[in-house]
Amino acid sequence: xxxxxxxxxxxxxxxxxxxxxxxxxxxxxxxxxxxxxxxxxxxxxxxxxxxxxxxxxxxxxxxxxxxxxxxxxxxxxxxxxxxxxxxxxxxxxxxxxxxxxxxxxxxxxxxxxxxxxxxxxxxxxxxxxxxxxxxxxxxxxxxxxxxxxxxxxxxxxxxxxxxxxxxxxxxxxxxxxxxxxxxxxxxxxxxxxxxxxxxxxxxxxxxxxxxxxxxxxxxxxxxxxxxxxxxxxxxxxxxxxxxxxxxxxxxxxxxxxxxxxxxxxxxxxxxxxxxxxxxxxxxxxxxxxxxxxxxxxxxxxxxxxxxxxxxxxxxxxxxxxxxxxxxxxxxxxxxxxxxxxxxxxx
Numbered sequence: 001x002x003x004x005x006x007x008x009x010x011x012x013x014x015x016x017x018x019x020x021x022x023x024x025x026x027x028x029x030x031x032x033x034x035x036x037x038x039x040x041x042x043x044x045x046x047x048x049x050x051x052x053x054x055x056x057x058x059x060x061x062x063x064x065x066x067x068x069x070x071x072x073x074x075x076x077x078x079x080x081x082x083x084x085x086x087x088x089x090x091x092x093x094x095x096x097x098x099x100x101x102x103x104x105x106x107x108x109x110x111x112x113x114x115x116x117x118x119x120x121x122x123x124x125x126x127x128x129x130x131x132x133x134x135x136x137x138x139x140x141x142x143x144x145x146x147x148x149x150x151x152x153x154x155x156x157x158x159x160x161x162x163x164x165x166x167x168x169x170x171x172x173x174x175x176x177x178x179x180x181x182x183x184x185x186x187x188x189x190x191x192x193x194x195x196x197x198x199x200x201x202x203x204x205x206x207x208x209x210x211x212x213x214x215x216x217x218x219x220x221x222x223x224x225x226x227x228x229x230x231x232x233x234x235x236x237x238x239x240x241x242x243x244x245x246x247x248x249x250x251x252x253x254x255x256x257x258x259x260x261x262x263x264x265x266x267x268x269x270x271x272x273x274x275x276x277x278x279x280x281x282x283x284x285x286x287x288x289x290x291x292x293x294x295x296x297x298x299x300x301x302x303x304x305x306x307x308x309x310x311x312x313x314x315x316x317x318x319x320x321x322x323x324x325x326x327x328x329x330x331x332x333x334x335x336x337x338x339x340x341x342x343x344x345x346x
Contacts, residue, residue, distance in 0.1 A: 013315030212246030266321030
């Protein structure tokens with residue numbers, strides 16, 4: 001069974017020879033080869049240069065026996081393609097993400113332009129095709145994007161997220177303007193995902209990282225109904241993974257979006273969550289990312305506990321409960337892979 005076959009079988013909750021593995025942000029700052037490349041190029045240069053994006057995407061696969069490559073990119077390419085670029089603040093300025101301007105008026109929302117998005121984002125399918133050429137049919141290839149709610153949050157906050165006061169005020173006080181913004185962003189994400197599918201991805205992950213800012217009873221209206229518009233627009237049965245950090249308790253609503261896989265953060269008991277899902281929805285997760293910054297013994301113990309608890313449950317993709325931290329130790333990633341291999345042979 002190839003890695004790609006293993007991954008896709010798990011998406012369908014079918015039996016596999018072992019649990020498939022990839023981790024969020026697996027290409028990134030914890031790898032010395034990434035840091036070396038970052039000394040020569042900015043993050044945005046790497047993300048928007050197909051050859052560099054492919055190189056970074058492949059770095060973790062050259063080190064570790066992972067089952068999937070996830071393209072090196074950023075969710076904020078959507079605001080940029082709509083006309084609101086972003087950049088990273090200097091460390092002296094506190095670091096973090098900053099939009100080039102704040103989306104703080106209806107006139108600015110009206111000016112967002114989703115035309116020609118294929119040309120604006122042409123570097124991404126180019127990188128995906130290069131990556132597929134490198135990995136062949138052996139590994140799964142994943143695309144991704146932000147949820148419309150999460151993207152709109154960055155656009156109206158002007159950068160790193162605080163309280164989402166501007167976006168929530170639009171929802172409550174100016175619903176027509178909120179609808180206009182969300183529809184523009186949703187249409188752009190749909191275009192992005194269709195481009196990625198045409199370029200050969202096997203699945204797409206939607207990051208609803210700002211979902212937990214929603215009041216519980218408004219989560220569907222604020223975020224999930226826009227995600228459902230996306231899933232409804234994609235080819236039938238195309239695998240969609242939804243990562244809604246802090247919102248796993250909205251299980252029924254998440255299932256109604258049409259997700260194939262729910263990626264669960266580390267605060268949730270994964271086996272009981274799995275057991276309460278319909279038999280056509282798989283799970284992904286959910287190790288605490290911090291364990292990869294600890295010791296090999298802790299990585300070994302925590303991974304074994306999760307695998308033991310999920311034993312016999314088809315449709316589990318091993319991952320972290322959020323992105324890998326810059327403090328993660330590459331040798332601990334190797335231990336995670338080793339434990340998984342040993343478990344499969346036991």
